[in-house]
Amino acid sequence: MKEKLTIIKVGGKIVEEEETLQRLLTDFAAIPGKKLLVHGGGRSATRLAAQLGIESQMVNGRRITDADTLRVVTMVYGGLVNKNIVAGLQAHGVNALGLTGADMNVIRSHKRPVKDVDYGFVGDVDEVNAEFLGKLISEGVVPVMAPLTHDKQGHLLNTNADTIAGETAKALARLFDVTLTFCFEKKGVLRDENDDDSVIPHLTRTDFDTLVADGIIQGGMIPKLENSFQAISAGVSRVIITQATAIDGTEGTIIAEKE
């Protein structure tokens, strides 16, 4: 039987404010067994870019990454946010190791081809080095992954943190019994977007298709859930969508069952 591995993805907001960061570090440290953290950092990147006179341009929720913006996200994601989390986890006795995709070549990507939109230095993932990551995890190291990858030709590339979490979970599912938890602002997938307590506890693909057809699940939640079902199809044992204050997996929407 494979050993359990918990992968938690948290957005920028959680890790950028001291109070929510400290709560996250405590909660994450309390998760038993093998684990891995993926973080964002978009708000800090936008703030630093503004201070440097660089305009942040978003298309479909993704950051257009020119050369100056790449420098900003490399500083913020790879440096400021990542290393503060690592130092914070070390204080909690968690043997954290901060990684971008370039480190030990853990995530190789290619620059997204220009179609309707030129996203600039944005990477689409080609390969996650599950062997290296798995070895570190087995030795008790807790990877803390920044949303940056590289093309193995010397270029760092900005890569969506949800994608990093999903691809890493899929790759590591070969080696571990993986639970992937996406943290966002709400308690889970809601049946009524105006009622925070209307969390759907279990969601199957059939449920999902019905709820989308009925217009109950819509907008940005659709790609997040498509991503989740893909992870399940690729061997991830369980995907949970919940709040950062509930990373112990006791709340939220569980996307687990296959038909």
Place this chain on the structure above:
Amino acid sequence: MKEKLTIIKVGGKIVEEEETLQRLLTDFAAIPGKKLLVHGGGRSATRLAAQLGIESQMVNGRRITDADTLRVVTMVYGGLVNKNIVAGLQAHGVNALGLTGADMNVIRSHKRPVKDVDYGFVGDVDEVNAEFLGKLISEGVVPVMAPLTHDKQGHLLNTNADTIAGETAKALARLFDVTLTFCFEKKGVLRDENDDDSVIPHLTRTDFDTLVADGIIQGGMIPKLENSFQAISAGVSRVIITQATAIDGTEGTIIAEKE
């Protein structure tokens, strides 16, 4: 017999300009066997600080590191400079892993006590985790170390890159036959500071004491050499002081012999 390990320390200037960085990456990639790189990044930190309206204050060649400056050096050293080197080395087939002292707790330090000067968030090294580093190196990983440490209580601390290199070399000398190369602007320790070709090829402690007494070695070279002799005393096989364009060890001043 211990396996050979080459530790190279390069200053900020080399890694911050595209041309010298590319040359360094090529030269470093060509070094055979186990290796480790320590880098600075002070010029980029000073530039970013200025752009953000933060004044860079230096005392005895060391940066006074207040909270805002710590954010700047965490971004520049831990993010921008470190990850660009890592991605660049990966393109040369070197399995680089960027590290601060917080990552896997490789270098623990304490905040420098305030005496004549309050250096702020500056760390004096307590311990280098040679076991972890040695294990990675033995597995073919090439650590790329940023000049940041942590206190294991959640705080990153700014730490001089020469110190990181010296302390890491001393700790790893228990496991490897270590050559430590400090790169700086000159070809080596000069007998005549106005003659770039007056490099002293070998320097013993007795030579050093005589040259200091005669006023030939002076200024910032004295602590650099004291540091080098300390490394030799602590078991480092060889210390070389040379230019970044000569990291193959064929030029420069070799500080090796014990009386």
